[in-house]
Amino acid sequence: SYVLTQPPSVSVAPGQTARITCGGNNIGSKSVHWYQQKPGQAPVLVVYDDSDRPSGIPERFSGSNSGNTATLTISRVEAGDEADYYCQVWDSSSDHPGVFGGGTKLTVL
Amino acid sequence: EVQLLESGGGLVQPGGSLRLSCAASGFTFSSYAMSWVRQAPGKGLEWVSAISGSGGSTYYADSVKGRFTISRDNSKNTLYLQMNSLRAEDTAVYYCAKAQEGYSYGGGFYYFDYWGQGTLVTVSS
Numbered sequence: 457s458y459v460l461t462q463p464p465s466v467s468v469a470p471g472q473t474a475r476i477t478c479g480g481n482n483i484g485s486k487s488v489h490w491y492q493q494k495p496g497q498a499p500v501l502v503v504y505d506d507s508d509r510p511s512g513i514p515e516r517f518s519g520s521n522s523g524n525t526a527t528l529t530i531s532r533v534e535a536g537d538e539a540d541y542y543c544q545v546w547d548s549s550s551d552h553p554g555v556f557g558g559g560t561k562l563t564v565l
Numbered sequence: 566e567v568q569l570l571e572s573g574g575g576l577v578q579p580g581g582s583l584r585l586s587c588a589a590s591g592f593t594f595s596s597y598a599m600s601w602v603r604q605a606p607g608k609g610l611e612w613v614s615a616i617s618g619s620g621g622s623t624y625y626a627d628s629v630k631g632r633f634t635i636s637r638d639n640s641k642n643t644l645y646l647q648m649n650s651l652r653a654e655d656t657a658v659y660y661c662a663k664a665q666e667g668y669s670y671g672g673g674f675y676y677f678d679y680w681g682q683g684t685l686v687t688v689s690s
Binding site for chain 1: 600602609610611612613615624625626627630660665667669670671672673674675676677678680681682683
């Protein structure tokens with residue numbers, strides 16, 4: 457089945473740019489979605505279809521996808537962005553199509 | 566306002582069964598696929614199962630196939646997950662999620678635009 461690989465942790469100072477990667481075989485041919493999860497809370501969709509933002513999500517959150525890597529970029533990072541972030545794809549060619557990455561803990565220094 | 570409210574979690578012995586429910590409101594339930602996603606304590610998200618809006622198509626993770634059954638009652642706006650032959654490794658918070666469908670040159674896909682708050686399932690003797 458399809459595998460998504462994320463770094464366990466990323467650290468960034470407030471006001472800087474955080475980049476969280478999601479690796480997968482030819483992931484650029486798939487649509488990638490990103491979720492933010494804060495402790496004790498349900499996940500929240502922050503980017504869908506590689507680079508679109510749901511209403512209410514700040515423009516500071518953006519996404520890109522090419523080749524074997526998709527990237528979630530958070531500009532002008534704030535303390536409130538500290539959370540776990542997960543990428544997700546739907547592998548329609550598989551019998552088990554739903555796939556999440558292992559998650560990345562974003563720490564704001 | 567979209568609301569998803571899970572129920573049915575609890576403590577169950579290994580080999581036992583449990584049925585989770587998810588009551589949905591704030592959208593036309595029958596028009597959307599739905600999914601279950603779980604999270605073991607201190608671990609990441611794991612997709613479990615999904616079902617089309619009509620209920621005619623279902624999908625399962627390899628880890629639960631043959632033990633779990635997803636279903637829906639569109640007249641009651643409710644999603645279900647019947648869990649049989651439960652194992653310790655099934656211990657997790659189970660989230661119900663509304664699926665949004667999309668299409669790209671890579672094919673059709675689902676992502677999850679609304680989530681419930683989750684219900685805890687503990688499998689232990």
